[in-house]
Amino acid sequence: MTSLSTSAILLRRIEFGDYDLIVTLFTRTQGKVSAIAKSAKKSVKRFAGVLEPFSRLDVVLAKGRGKRMPVLQEASLEDPFFxxxxxxxxxxxxxxxxxxxxxxxxxxxxxxxxxxxxxxxxxxxxxxxxxxxxxxxxxxxxxxxxxxxxxxxxxxxxxxxxxxxxxxxxxxxxxxxxxxxxxxxxxxxxxxxxxxxxxxxxxxxxxxxxxxxxxxxxxxxxxxxxxxxxxxxxxxxxxxxxxxxxxxxxxxxxxxxxxxxxxxxxxxxxxx
Ligand SMILES: [Zn+2]
Incomplete structure (x- = not known):
């Protein structure tokens, strides 16, 4: 698995199962990327308050193998545009x-x-x-x-x-x-x-x-x-x-x- 770090804007988020979110990011270096944010729904610590629409983020994505969806490993707020x-x-x-x-x-x-x-x-x-x-x-x-x-x-x-x-x-x-x-x-x-x-x-x-x-x-x-x-x-x-x-x-x-x-x-x- 390789990871990549980039700036991104959160375009949309949808719930996936009981614990996860699927986020679609507009990244500076890779364009549009949909990724799974594991436990983002369940855990209060993980991604707390970060994955909000239109926020500007710094993200680390782990590329999925083959056709698997990338995994959002880290996300920090650059500007929440609240x-x-x-x-x-x-x-x-x-x-x-x-x-x-x-x-x-x-x-x-x-x-x-x-x-x-x-x-x-x-x-x-x-x-x-x-x-x-x-x-x-x-x-x-x-x-x-x-x-x-x-x-x-x-x-x-x-x-x-x-x-x-x-x-x-x-x-x-x-x-x-x-x-x-x-x-x-x-x-x-x-x-x-x-x-x-x-x-x-x-x-x-x-x-x-x-x-x-x-x-x-x-x-x-x-x-x-x-x-x-x-x-x-x-x-x-x-x-x-x-x-x-x-x-x-x-x-x-x-x-x-x-x-x-x-x-x-x-x-x-x-x-x-
Ligand atoms: Zn004419």
Whole structure:
């Protein structure tokens, strides 16, 4: 049996039998790894309080022989990001991001840039300065780029008119072609959404340059609403799966917005 030591983010945990947990980790060096944490349920000393969702850990994994699942030998907390789990909307967003990674990644495939992105958005979510909606837009835009699904906003997919040359203020997103169509070429239908050109520009900015600066893009409430609706349609379409956590996120967001229409946004000032 060989062991390996790496940094990791805990994506999910499920109970296994009476004593154990199966944890899925996003490791820096090995990508997604599912491992068995023996006696994690039963023993209070073993892994006590460490194996919580979204925590950043240092782990030691013993590789299983043949096709056997690796064993989590040691885990120590690097950062618990506990403010995420204390807040229902932050938990809902983090769960959605974690599920996207879980659904898209294959076991053992290294994705260091995606790891860095995930760590960045979780740390910022925990810090609580950047609005959660902006972090979700940033995460999903960059997730699309890193996974090879970057949407093409340059021109209408059908008639090839450049975005700047399209006279209308809004275009129609078209997940099936990975881009947009102008109003003369397409109308909003199932899966196709109307999206303003101003929103598209702001989405492009979040995918450009360094992440700190990109997170400071000031979104208008319309751009946030349109951007989230677009990405939460586009991303699941491209990974070909329906994340269960997205339903929960939408329900939580809806309930919170109903209570107070101005959502968590300490720095929201419109620019477009
Ligand atoms: Zn067109």
């Amino acid at each position: 403010k995420i789990r204390e807040d229902i909307i932050k938990t809902a967003y983090a769960s959605y991001w974690a599920e996207l990674i879980y659904l898209w990644m294959a076991e053992g495939e290294t994705q260091e840039s995606l790891y860095e992105l995930t760590l960045h958005v979780l740390a910022e979510l925990n810090r609580g300065v950047t609005p959660v909606e902006v972090l979700s837009i940033l995460f999903q835009m960059r997730f699309l780029s890193l996974t090879g699904f970057r949407p093409n906003f340059d021109h209408c997919h059908a008639c090839k008119t450049c975005l700047d040359q399209i006279q209308d203020a809004s275009v129609v997103s078209d997940p099936s072609t990975g881009g947009i169509v102008c109003p003369s070429c397409g109308v909003p239908t199932n899966g196709r959404l109307k999206i303003s050109k101003g929103t598209l520009k702001q989405l492009i900015w979040t995918d450009t340059g360094d992440m700190q600066r990109a997170a400071r893009v000031r979104f208008t409430p319309t751009a946030i609403a349109e951007g989230l609706e677009f990405l939460e349609t586009f991303v699941p379409f491209h990974i070909g799966k329906h994340p269960k956590s997205l339903k929960v996120l939408r329900a939580v967001r809806h309930a919170i917005n109903k209570k107070s229409p101005v959502v968590s946004s300490p720095r929201r000032r419109g620019t477009s």
